[in-house]
Amino acid sequence: MTSRRRTLAWLALAAAAPVAGLAHAGAYEDFFKAIELDNGAAVADLLRRGFDPNARDPKGQPALIVALRGDSRKAAAALIAARGLKVEERNAKDESALMLAALRGNLSAARALIKLDADVNKTGWTPLHYAASGTTQDAAAMVALLLEESAYIDAASPNGTTPLMMAVRYGTADVARLLVEEGADPTLKNDLGLTAIDFARQADRADMVDLVAQAVRRRQPNRGQW
Incomplete structure (x- = not known):
């Protein structure tokens, strides 16, 4: 082999080395540590070097779900932009990336995931259930986004719980009000026979009880006081 050929061969091996090196435990640990620290640049660098964006952590959680659950927004953005990302990878609880977003x-993550065909109306617990439970300043905007993307407003969880039930127990008044205004049915019952008013009462949220009771009376004007 000539000196020139030996040099070219060495350069080819050197270029491939960072990618091959990603298989070792250190790179795996670095990847998930970068996600935890929301180091988007480090995550993007590892992805460019060949790290699998669909890798799972030791608990079996997909990397993107780890980032979104931890609210590591820069890391999540880097993962969403990665080639080969499987947006519908689920964890053991059947949670999707869109649900955590x-x-x-x-x-921004939700919009990007929807553009990548994330399932807005997955079976079971849905992104709208999760959005309705949120308490961030963008919770109502998130619910509005999902409804604009044709999320089913009265989606039933495996036990029949609706987004409105989740909102009045865990979410904000703005979200509950938005769901009612957009047509959520306040009279529905889950598998235990509980309505949205029951959920609000269990959480001792008088304002939510009043909000839902008013919605029920508008639907059933002859019904008595709650």
Whole structure:
């Protein structure tokens, strides 16, 4: 082999070395540490060098779900921009990336995921259930976004719980009001026979009880006082 060929061969091996090196434990740990610290630049660098954007942490959580749950927004943006990302990768609880973005009120991530065909109306618990439970300043905007993207407003969870029920127990008054104004049915019951008013009462949220009771009376004007 000539000196020139040996040099070219060495350069090719050197260029490939960073990618091959990503298989070792150190790179794996660095990747998830960068996500935890919301170091978007480090995540993007590892992805450019060949790290799998669909890698799972030791608990089996997809990297993007880890980033979104931890509200690591720069890391999440880097992952969403990565080639080969599988936006519908789920964890053991059947949570999707869009569900976690919805819960955290991460509008930019939610919009990007929807453009990548994330399922707005997945079966079971939906992104709208999670958005309705959120308490961030963008919670109402997130609910509005999902409704604009044809999220089913009265989606039933595996136990029949609706987004309105989640909102009145865990979410904000703005979100509950928005759901009612957009047509959520306040009279529905879950598998335990509980309505949205029952959820609000269990949480001792008098303002939510009043909000839902007014919605019920508008639908059933002859019904008695709550």
